Amino acid sequence: MEKTLFEITKMDCPSEENLIRMKLQGVSDIKNMLFDIPNRKLTIYHSGGIDQIEKLLGELKLGDKKIKTEQTEEINFAENSNQRKLLWTVLGINFLFFVLEMVTGIFSKSMGLVADSLDMLADSFVYGLSLLAVGRTLSRKKQIAKLAGYFQIVLAFIGFLEVLRRFFGTEKLPNFSTMIVVSIFALLANGICLYLLQKSKSKKEAHMKASMIFTSNDIIINLGVICAGLLVNWLNSNKPDLIIGTIVLILVIQGAMRILKLGK
Template sequence: MTCCQHDSCDARPLADTGAHRRVLWLVLAINLVIFGGEFGVGWVASSSAVQGDSLDSLGDALVYGISLLVVGRSLRARAMSALTKGALQVAFAVVVMAEVVYRLSHGVPPATALMSLAAAGALVLNGACLALLTRYRADDINMHSVWQCSRNDVIGNAGVLVTSGLIAWTGWWWLDLIFGAALAALFLKTGWSVIRAAVPMVRTSAA
Protein backbone atom coordinates (compact mmCIF):
# COMPACT_ATOMS: atom_id res chain seq x y z
CA MET A 1 0.00 0.00 0.00
CA THR A 2 1.27 3.47 -0.81
CA CYS A 3 1.46 6.31 1.67
CA CYS A 4 -1.33 8.25 -0.03
CA GLN A 5 -3.78 5.52 0.96
CA HIS A 6 -3.31 6.09 4.67
CA ASP A 7 -4.95 9.00 6.49
CA SER A 8 -2.13 9.31 9.01
CA CYS A 9 0.37 9.88 6.23
CA ASP A 10 -1.83 12.21 4.18
CA ALA A 11 -2.58 14.53 7.06
CA ARG A 12 0.98 15.10 8.20
CA PRO A 13 2.71 18.40 7.37
CA LEU A 14 5.03 18.64 4.41
CA ALA A 15 8.62 17.83 5.24
CA ASP A 16 10.33 20.53 3.18
CA THR A 17 8.18 22.80 1.00
CA GLY A 18 11.25 24.60 -0.35
CA ALA A 19 12.73 21.34 -1.62
CA HIS A 20 9.37 20.35 -3.09
CA ARG A 21 9.12 23.60 -5.03
CA ARG A 22 12.65 23.32 -6.39
CA VAL A 23 12.22 19.75 -7.63
CA LEU A 24 8.78 20.49 -9.11
CA TRP A 25 10.09 23.48 -11.08
CA LEU A 26 12.94 21.35 -12.43
CA VAL A 27 10.78 18.41 -13.52
CA LEU A 28 8.20 20.80 -15.01
CA ALA A 29 10.86 22.34 -17.27
CA ILE A 30 12.18 18.90 -18.26
CA ASN A 31 8.70 17.67 -19.19
CA LEU A 32 8.01 20.70 -21.38
CA VAL A 33 11.20 19.93 -23.30
CA ILE A 34 10.18 16.27 -23.64
CA PHE A 35 6.69 17.21 -24.85
CA GLY A 36 8.01 19.53 -27.56
CA GLY A 37 10.51 16.98 -28.83
CA GLU A 38 8.27 13.92 -28.70
CA PHE A 39 5.18 15.57 -30.13
CA GLY A 40 7.12 16.83 -33.15
CA VAL A 41 8.81 13.48 -33.73
CA GLY A 42 5.57 11.57 -33.16
CA TRP A 43 3.79 13.69 -35.76
CA VAL A 44 6.54 13.22 -38.35
CA ALA A 45 6.91 9.50 -37.55
CA SER A 46 3.12 8.87 -37.57
CA SER A 47 3.43 7.10 -34.22
CA SER A 48 0.47 6.88 -31.83
CA ALA A 49 2.78 5.56 -29.12
CA VAL A 50 5.17 8.54 -29.33
CA GLN A 51 2.37 11.10 -29.58
CA GLY A 52 0.60 9.50 -26.63
CA ASP A 53 3.84 9.61 -24.69
CA SER A 54 4.29 13.30 -25.56
CA LEU A 55 0.79 14.13 -24.33
CA ASP A 56 1.62 12.39 -21.08
CA SER A 57 4.62 14.71 -20.70
CA LEU A 58 2.43 17.74 -21.36
CA GLY A 59 -0.05 16.45 -18.81
CA ASP A 60 2.77 15.98 -16.32
CA ALA A 61 3.97 19.54 -16.87
CA LEU A 62 0.44 20.73 -16.05
CA VAL A 63 0.39 18.41 -13.04
CA TYR A 64 3.68 19.80 -11.73
CA GLY A 65 2.38 23.34 -12.20
CA ILE A 66 -0.74 22.52 -10.19
CA SER A 67 1.41 20.85 -7.54
CA LEU A 68 3.53 23.99 -7.21
CA LEU A 69 0.39 25.99 -6.42
CA VAL A 70 -0.53 23.77 -3.46
CA VAL A 71 2.88 23.07 -1.89
CA GLY A 72 2.60 23.92 1.80
CA ARG A 73 -1.16 24.49 1.64
CA SER A 74 -3.98 22.66 3.41
CA LEU A 75 -4.85 18.99 3.02
CA ARG A 76 -8.00 19.99 1.13
CA ALA A 77 -5.99 22.04 -1.39
CA ARG A 78 -3.56 19.18 -1.93
CA ALA A 79 -6.39 16.65 -2.27
CA MET A 80 -8.16 18.89 -4.82
CA SER A 81 -4.86 19.13 -6.71
CA ALA A 82 -4.58 15.34 -6.80
CA LEU A 83 -8.20 15.09 -7.94
CA THR A 84 -7.45 17.44 -10.84
CA LYS A 85 -4.39 15.39 -11.78
CA GLY A 86 -6.44 12.22 -11.82
CA ALA A 87 -9.01 13.83 -14.10
CA LEU A 88 -6.22 14.97 -16.46
CA GLN A 89 -4.88 11.43 -16.68
CA VAL A 90 -8.34 10.14 -17.60
CA ALA A 91 -8.74 12.89 -20.22
CA PHE A 92 -5.41 12.02 -21.83
CA ALA A 93 -6.44 8.36 -21.93
CA VAL A 94 -9.42 9.39 -24.06
CA VAL A 95 -7.24 11.52 -26.37
CA VAL A 96 -4.73 8.71 -26.92
CA MET A 97 -7.47 6.18 -27.67
CA ALA A 98 -8.97 8.59 -30.22
CA GLU A 99 -5.54 8.85 -31.89
CA VAL A 100 -5.25 5.05 -31.96
CA VAL A 101 -8.64 4.74 -33.66
CA TYR A 102 -7.62 7.38 -36.22
CA ARG A 103 -4.35 5.61 -37.03
CA LEU A 104 -6.14 2.28 -37.26
CA SER A 105 -8.62 3.63 -39.79
CA HIS A 106 -5.89 5.26 -41.92
CA GLY A 107 -3.30 2.46 -41.69
CA VAL A 108 -0.19 4.68 -41.48
CA PRO A 109 2.97 2.73 -40.48
CA PRO A 110 5.28 4.55 -38.03
CA ALA A 111 8.91 5.46 -38.70
CA THR A 112 10.68 3.21 -36.21
CA ALA A 113 14.05 4.99 -36.25
CA LEU A 114 12.43 8.26 -35.20
CA MET A 115 10.32 6.41 -32.61
CA SER A 116 13.44 4.92 -31.04
CA LEU A 117 15.30 8.22 -31.04
CA ALA A 118 12.44 10.07 -29.35
CA ALA A 119 11.84 7.33 -26.79
CA ALA A 120 15.51 6.99 -25.87
CA GLY A 121 15.90 10.71 -25.25
CA ALA A 122 12.68 10.89 -23.26
CA LEU A 123 13.64 7.82 -21.20
CA VAL A 124 16.87 9.46 -20.07
CA LEU A 125 15.13 12.70 -19.11
CA ASN A 126 12.16 11.03 -17.44
CA GLY A 127 14.48 8.70 -15.57
CA ALA A 128 16.16 11.79 -14.14
CA CYS A 129 12.73 13.18 -13.13
CA LEU A 130 11.79 9.92 -11.42
CA ALA A 131 15.07 9.87 -9.50
CA LEU A 132 14.51 13.46 -8.36
CA LEU A 133 10.95 12.78 -7.18
CA THR A 134 11.46 9.38 -5.54
CA ARG A 135 12.76 10.72 -2.22
CA TYR A 136 9.62 12.86 -1.82
CA ARG A 137 6.99 10.35 -2.95
CA ALA A 138 5.84 9.44 0.60
CA ASP A 139 5.55 13.02 1.89
CA ASP A 140 1.88 13.54 0.97
CA ILE A 141 -0.73 12.78 -1.71
CA ASN A 142 0.43 15.75 -3.78
CA MET A 143 4.01 14.52 -4.12
CA HIS A 144 2.96 10.89 -4.41
CA SER A 145 0.68 11.67 -7.34
CA VAL A 146 3.43 13.50 -9.25
CA TRP A 147 5.78 10.58 -8.58
CA GLN A 148 3.16 8.24 -10.08
CA CYS A 149 3.02 10.39 -13.20
CA SER A 150 6.80 10.28 -13.55
CA ARG A 151 6.84 6.51 -13.07
CA ASN A 152 4.26 6.14 -15.85
CA ASP A 153 6.48 8.22 -18.12
CA VAL A 154 9.43 5.88 -17.65
CA ILE A 155 7.21 2.85 -18.31
CA GLY A 156 5.84 4.55 -21.42
CA ASN A 157 9.27 5.46 -22.80
CA ALA A 158 10.62 1.96 -22.25
CA GLY A 159 7.53 0.53 -23.92
CA VAL A 160 7.93 2.76 -26.96
CA LEU A 161 11.55 1.63 -27.32
CA VAL A 162 10.54 -2.03 -27.19
CA THR A 163 7.63 -1.44 -29.57
CA SER A 164 9.77 0.37 -32.13
CA GLY A 165 12.32 -2.45 -32.02
CA LEU A 166 9.65 -5.09 -32.55
CA ILE A 167 8.12 -3.15 -35.46
CA ALA A 168 11.54 -2.75 -37.11
CA TRP A 169 12.20 -6.48 -36.65
CA THR A 170 8.80 -7.90 -37.65
CA GLY A 171 7.24 -5.17 -39.79
CA TRP A 172 4.07 -5.40 -37.69
CA TRP A 173 3.24 -1.67 -37.59
CA TRP A 174 -0.01 -2.30 -35.72
CA LEU A 175 2.07 -3.02 -32.60
CA ASP A 176 2.32 0.77 -32.32
CA LEU A 177 -1.47 0.94 -32.00
CA ILE A 178 -1.55 -1.84 -29.43
CA PHE A 179 1.01 -0.05 -27.30
CA GLY A 180 -0.82 3.25 -27.71
CA ALA A 181 -3.98 1.56 -26.41
CA ALA A 182 -2.03 0.01 -23.52
CA LEU A 183 -0.64 3.44 -22.65
CA ALA A 184 -4.17 4.84 -22.61
CA ALA A 185 -5.20 2.03 -20.25
CA LEU A 186 -2.30 2.90 -17.94
CA PHE A 187 -3.35 6.57 -17.91
CA LEU A 188 -6.90 5.52 -17.07
CA LYS A 189 -5.81 3.20 -14.26
CA THR A 190 -3.50 5.79 -12.71
CA GLY A 191 -6.06 8.57 -13.01
CA TRP A 192 -8.76 6.46 -11.41
CA SER A 193 -6.51 5.37 -8.53
CA VAL A 194 -5.56 8.99 -7.78
CA ILE A 195 -9.21 10.07 -7.93
CA ARG A 196 -10.23 7.26 -5.56
CA ALA A 197 -7.54 8.30 -3.07
CA ALA A 198 -8.32 12.02 -3.31
CA VAL A 199 -12.14 12.02 -3.08
CA PRO A 200 -12.34 10.78 0.55
CA MET A 201 -9.76 13.39 1.59
CA VAL A 202 -11.74 16.18 -0.08
CA ARG A 203 -14.88 15.02 1.74
CA THR A 204 -13.11 14.69 5.09
CA SER A 205 -11.46 18.10 4.85
CA ALA A 206 -14.78 19.73 3.93
CA ALA A 207 -16.56 18.26 6.95
Protein backbone atom coordinates in the same frame (compact mmCIF):
# COMPACT_ATOMS: atom_id res chain seq x y z
CA MET B 1 6.08 9.92 18.93
CA GLU B 2 5.50 6.79 16.86
CA LYS B 3 6.64 5.66 13.45
CA THR B 4 4.69 3.31 11.21
CA LEU B 5 6.17 1.38 8.30
CA PHE B 6 3.97 0.76 5.26
CA GLU B 7 4.55 -1.33 2.18
CA ILE B 8 3.12 0.44 -0.91
CA THR B 9 3.20 -2.20 -3.65
CA LYS B 10 2.23 0.17 -6.48
CA MET B 11 4.62 2.98 -5.53
CA ASP B 12 7.23 2.63 -8.25
CA CYS B 13 8.07 6.23 -9.19
CA PRO B 14 8.02 9.77 -7.72
CA SER B 15 4.53 10.41 -9.14
CA GLU B 16 3.03 8.02 -6.59
CA GLU B 17 5.14 9.64 -3.86
CA ASN B 18 3.68 13.05 -4.70
CA LEU B 19 0.13 11.64 -4.76
CA ILE B 20 0.64 10.25 -1.26
CA ARG B 21 2.11 13.53 0.00
CA MET B 22 -0.88 15.44 -1.36
CA LYS B 23 -3.37 12.97 0.09
CA LEU B 24 -1.85 13.15 3.57
CA GLN B 25 -1.05 16.88 3.48
CA GLY B 26 -3.82 17.94 5.85
CA VAL B 27 -3.21 15.32 8.56
CA SER B 28 -1.86 17.31 11.52
CA ASP B 29 -0.66 14.19 13.38
CA ILE B 30 1.95 13.48 10.69
CA LYS B 31 5.36 14.93 11.57
CA ASN B 32 7.45 13.49 8.75
CA MET B 33 7.36 10.97 5.89
CA LEU B 34 10.28 9.00 4.48
CA PHE B 35 9.85 7.32 1.06
CA ASP B 36 11.91 4.32 -0.06
CA ILE B 37 10.81 3.96 -3.70
CA PRO B 38 13.12 1.06 -4.71
CA ASN B 39 11.75 -1.12 -1.89
CA ARG B 40 8.23 0.38 -2.05
CA LYS B 41 8.29 1.33 1.63
CA LEU B 42 6.90 4.39 3.41
CA THR B 43 7.75 5.37 6.98
CA ILE B 44 5.41 7.86 8.66
CA TYR B 45 6.34 9.61 11.90
CA HIS B 46 3.18 10.61 13.73
CA SER B 47 1.55 11.42 17.04
CA GLY B 48 -1.81 9.90 17.89
CA GLY B 49 -3.54 7.06 16.09
CA ILE B 50 -2.86 5.67 12.65
CA ASP B 51 -6.47 4.95 11.63
CA GLN B 52 -7.02 8.15 9.62
CA ILE B 53 -3.71 7.72 7.81
CA GLU B 54 -4.56 4.12 6.88
CA LYS B 55 -7.97 5.21 5.61
CA LEU B 56 -6.53 7.95 3.39
CA LEU B 57 -3.83 5.69 1.99
CA GLY B 58 -6.45 3.03 1.25
CA GLU B 59 -8.45 5.52 -0.82
CA LEU B 60 -5.51 5.84 -3.25
CA LYS B 61 -5.59 2.07 -3.90
CA LEU B 62 -1.82 1.83 -4.23
CA GLY B 63 -1.65 -1.52 -2.46
CA ASP B 64 -0.82 -0.19 1.01
CA LYS B 65 -0.13 -2.59 3.87
CA LYS B 66 0.88 -1.64 7.41
CA ILE B 67 3.98 -3.56 8.46
CA LYS B 68 4.57 -2.31 12.01
CA THR B 69 4.19 0.61 14.41
CA GLU B 70 6.77 1.37 17.09
CA GLN B 71 7.85 4.12 19.43
CA THR B 72 10.70 6.42 18.38
CA GLU B 73 12.82 9.05 20.09
CA GLU B 74 13.43 10.94 16.85
CA ILE B 75 11.79 14.36 16.93
CA ASN B 76 14.03 16.62 14.83
CA PHE B 77 13.36 16.40 11.11
CA ALA B 78 15.43 18.47 8.72
CA GLU B 79 13.32 20.19 6.07
CA ASN B 80 14.60 20.14 2.52
CA SER B 81 14.65 23.77 1.41
CA ASN B 82 15.29 22.72 -2.19
CA GLN B 83 12.16 20.56 -2.51
CA ARG B 84 10.12 23.23 -4.30
CA LYS B 85 12.96 23.94 -6.70
CA LEU B 86 13.32 20.24 -7.48
CA LEU B 87 9.59 19.89 -8.13
CA TRP B 88 9.75 22.78 -10.60
CA THR B 89 12.76 21.15 -12.28
CA VAL B 90 11.14 17.74 -12.78
CA LEU B 91 7.88 19.41 -13.83
CA GLY B 92 9.78 21.35 -16.47
CA ILE B 93 11.57 18.25 -17.77
CA ASN B 94 8.33 16.26 -17.98
CA PHE B 95 6.43 19.07 -19.70
CA LEU B 96 9.28 19.65 -22.17
CA PHE B 97 9.20 15.99 -23.18
CA PHE B 98 5.41 16.05 -23.34
CA VAL B 99 5.69 18.74 -26.04
CA LEU B 100 8.63 17.00 -27.77
CA GLU B 101 6.97 13.57 -27.88
CA MET B 102 3.60 14.98 -28.90
CA VAL B 103 5.07 16.94 -31.82
CA THR B 104 7.38 14.16 -33.01
CA GLY B 105 4.63 11.58 -32.46
CA ILE B 106 2.21 13.49 -34.69
CA PHE B 107 4.73 14.05 -37.49
CA SER B 108 6.16 10.51 -37.32
CA LYS B 109 2.65 8.94 -37.18
CA SER B 110 3.53 7.15 -33.92
CA MET B 111 0.76 6.52 -31.39
CA GLY B 112 3.37 5.15 -29.01
CA LEU B 113 5.09 8.54 -28.81
CA VAL B 114 1.78 10.41 -28.59
CA ALA B 115 0.58 8.17 -25.75
CA ASP B 116 3.92 8.45 -23.93
CA SER B 117 3.70 12.24 -24.24
CA LEU B 118 0.35 12.05 -22.40
CA ASP B 119 2.05 9.97 -19.70
CA MET B 120 4.68 12.71 -19.38
CA LEU B 121 1.84 15.24 -19.14
CA ALA B 122 0.26 13.14 -16.39
CA ASP B 123 3.50 13.30 -14.39
CA SER B 124 3.62 17.06 -14.98
CA PHE B 125 0.09 17.29 -13.56
CA VAL B 126 1.17 15.47 -10.40
CA TYR B 127 4.21 17.69 -9.80
CA GLY B 128 2.18 20.78 -10.65
CA LEU B 129 -0.57 19.77 -8.24
CA SER B 130 2.01 19.29 -5.50
CA LEU B 131 3.26 22.84 -6.07
CA LEU B 132 -0.20 24.38 -6.35
CA ALA B 133 -1.35 22.63 -3.18
CA VAL B 134 1.24 24.44 -1.08
CA GLY B 135 -0.53 27.12 0.89
CA ARG B 136 -3.93 26.35 -0.62
CA THR B 137 -7.09 25.35 1.17
CA LEU B 138 -8.21 21.73 1.08
CA SER B 139 -11.25 22.56 -1.08
CA ARG B 140 -9.09 24.44 -3.59
CA LYS B 141 -6.67 21.53 -3.78
CA LYS B 142 -9.56 19.15 -4.54
CA GLN B 143 -10.85 21.41 -7.31
CA ILE B 144 -7.44 21.52 -8.96
CA ALA B 145 -7.08 17.72 -8.72
CA LYS B 146 -10.50 17.14 -10.31
CA LEU B 147 -9.76 19.52 -13.17
CA ALA B 148 -6.42 17.83 -13.92
CA GLY B 149 -7.86 14.31 -13.66
CA TYR B 150 -10.80 14.95 -16.00
CA PHE B 151 -8.62 16.76 -18.52
CA GLN B 152 -6.24 13.79 -18.56
CA ILE B 153 -9.14 11.36 -19.14
CA VAL B 154 -10.42 13.45 -22.07
CA LEU B 155 -6.99 13.41 -23.70
CA ALA B 156 -6.68 9.63 -23.20
CA PHE B 157 -10.16 9.08 -24.69
CA ILE B 158 -9.17 11.08 -27.78
CA GLY B 159 -6.05 8.92 -27.97
CA PHE B 160 -8.14 5.71 -27.89
CA LEU B 161 -10.30 7.01 -30.76
CA GLU B 162 -7.17 7.73 -32.79
CA VAL B 163 -5.84 4.21 -32.13
CA LEU B 164 -9.11 2.73 -33.44
CA ARG B 165 -9.05 4.98 -36.50
CA ARG B 166 -5.52 3.90 -37.36
CA PHE B 167 -6.24 0.22 -36.63
CA PHE B 168 -9.11 0.06 -39.11
CA GLY B 169 -7.74 2.66 -41.54
CA THR B 170 -4.85 2.76 -43.98
CA GLU B 171 -2.47 5.04 -42.08
CA LYS B 172 1.15 5.17 -43.21
CA LEU B 173 3.71 3.27 -41.15
CA PRO B 174 5.16 5.29 -38.25
CA ASN B 175 8.77 6.41 -38.57
CA PHE B 176 10.50 3.76 -36.47
CA SER B 177 13.82 5.65 -36.20
CA THR B 178 12.08 8.71 -34.73
CA MET B 179 10.25 6.48 -32.24
CA ILE B 180 13.51 4.94 -31.05
CA VAL B 181 15.62 8.12 -30.86
CA VAL B 182 12.99 10.23 -29.07
CA SER B 183 12.20 7.40 -26.62
CA ILE B 184 15.88 7.04 -25.74
CA PHE B 185 16.00 10.74 -24.85
CA ALA B 186 12.75 10.41 -22.88
CA LEU B 187 14.22 7.45 -21.00
CA LEU B 188 17.24 9.57 -20.06
CA ALA B 189 14.94 12.40 -18.98
CA ASN B 190 12.99 10.08 -16.67
CA GLY B 191 16.25 8.83 -15.22
CA ILE B 192 17.34 12.41 -14.51
CA CYS B 193 14.02 13.18 -12.81
CA LEU B 194 14.33 10.13 -10.57
CA TYR B 195 17.91 11.03 -9.71
CA LEU B 196 17.07 14.63 -8.84
CA LEU B 197 14.20 13.61 -6.59
CA GLN B 198 16.19 10.94 -4.81
CA LYS B 199 19.12 13.31 -4.39
CA SER B 200 16.97 15.40 -2.05
CA LYS B 201 16.46 12.55 0.40
CA SER B 202 18.56 11.61 3.42
CA LYS B 203 21.92 9.94 2.89
CA LYS B 204 20.38 6.55 3.48
CA GLU B 205 18.07 7.01 0.49
CA ALA B 206 20.23 9.22 -1.69
CA HIS B 207 22.27 6.49 -3.36
CA MET B 208 20.72 5.84 -6.74
CA LYS B 209 20.68 2.25 -7.94
CA ALA B 210 20.15 1.19 -11.53
CA SER B 211 17.61 -1.41 -10.41
CA MET B 212 15.46 1.40 -8.99
CA ILE B 213 15.30 3.24 -12.30
CA PHE B 214 14.13 0.19 -14.20
CA THR B 215 11.30 -0.49 -11.75
CA SER B 216 9.68 2.79 -12.82
CA ASN B 217 6.66 2.51 -15.10
CA ASP B 218 7.96 5.47 -17.08
CA ILE B 219 11.20 3.68 -17.89
CA ILE B 220 9.33 0.51 -18.87
CA ILE B 221 7.09 2.57 -21.16
CA ASN B 222 10.09 4.16 -22.87
CA LEU B 223 11.63 0.74 -23.43
CA GLY B 224 8.29 -0.51 -24.73
CA VAL B 225 8.13 2.26 -27.35
CA ILE B 226 11.70 1.48 -28.42
CA CYS B 227 10.80 -2.21 -28.85
CA ALA B 228 7.66 -1.23 -30.76
CA GLY B 229 9.78 0.87 -33.12
CA LEU B 230 12.03 -2.09 -33.82
CA LEU B 231 9.02 -4.34 -34.44
CA VAL B 232 7.43 -1.77 -36.77
CA ASN B 233 10.57 -1.91 -38.91
CA TRP B 234 10.92 -5.70 -38.67
CA LEU B 235 7.27 -6.62 -39.32
CA ASN B 236 6.55 -3.67 -41.64
CA SER B 237 3.34 -3.12 -39.66
CA ASN B 238 1.91 -0.34 -37.48
CA LYS B 239 0.31 -2.84 -35.07
CA PRO B 240 3.20 -2.87 -32.53
CA ASP B 241 2.97 0.94 -32.32
CA LEU B 242 -0.81 0.80 -31.80
CA ILE B 243 -0.46 -1.90 -29.13
CA ILE B 244 2.11 0.02 -27.06
CA GLY B 245 0.03 3.18 -27.54
CA THR B 246 -3.04 1.43 -26.15
CA ILE B 247 -1.11 0.08 -23.14
CA VAL B 248 0.27 3.52 -22.30
CA LEU B 249 -3.16 5.15 -22.65
CA ILE B 250 -4.55 2.62 -20.16
CA LEU B 251 -1.79 3.61 -17.72
CA VAL B 252 -2.67 7.28 -18.31
CA ILE B 253 -6.30 6.54 -17.41
CA GLN B 254 -5.19 4.75 -14.23
CA GLY B 255 -3.07 7.78 -13.29
CA ALA B 256 -6.02 10.08 -13.92
CA MET B 257 -8.24 8.00 -11.64
CA ARG B 258 -5.65 8.30 -8.87
CA ILE B 259 -5.58 12.07 -9.28
CA LEU B 260 -9.38 12.18 -9.15
CA LYS B 261 -9.29 10.33 -5.82
CA LEU B 262 -7.51 13.38 -4.39
CA GLY B 263 -10.58 15.43 -5.26
CA LYS B 264 -12.94 13.36 -3.11
